[in-house]
């Protein structure tokens with residue numbers, strides 16, 4: 215029982231790693247137009263884009279659940295929370311609006327996690343910011359959009375003055 219919450223955290227980290235590399239693969243020119251292009255038809259996405267995928271991508275996206283239950287001892291509650299949190303973050307990433315509070319910018323959460331602005335830049339530029347939950351892989355692999363922080367600040371300044 216004690217592992218219910220840690221299992222969710224570990225599964226989100228595993229999912230982020232899985233998603234980052236799968237996403238980069240789908241951006242390979244030979245695969246992109248046959249698969250991931252469907253998702254990128256939303257240049258300025260809305261929550262409806264969250265699960266707008268090509269059939270092949272939907273299968274590879276969904277396969278994460280199999281990977282997770284095979285490598286992590288997951289309680290049913292952990293699986294439920296993982297799916298729910300993943301769904302909420304996915305919708306937030308495609309919201310088309312930034313909703314993070316002002317304090318978020320100066321917290322460590324800003325340094326480690328994605329925002330709606332983060333994924334929105336991926337959709338508008340078609341490259342960079344490939345990760346799903348955390349900035350880790352984009353930072354390590356040098357794929358983070360260099361204008362991200364500037365763009366985030368511009369939007370938040372508009373919201374909060």
Ligand SMILES: [Zn+2]
Pocket residue numbers: 237241250254336
């Ligand atoms: Zn993409």
Ligand SMILES: [Zn+2]
Pocket residue numbers: 253259263308333337
């Ligand atoms: Zn997207």
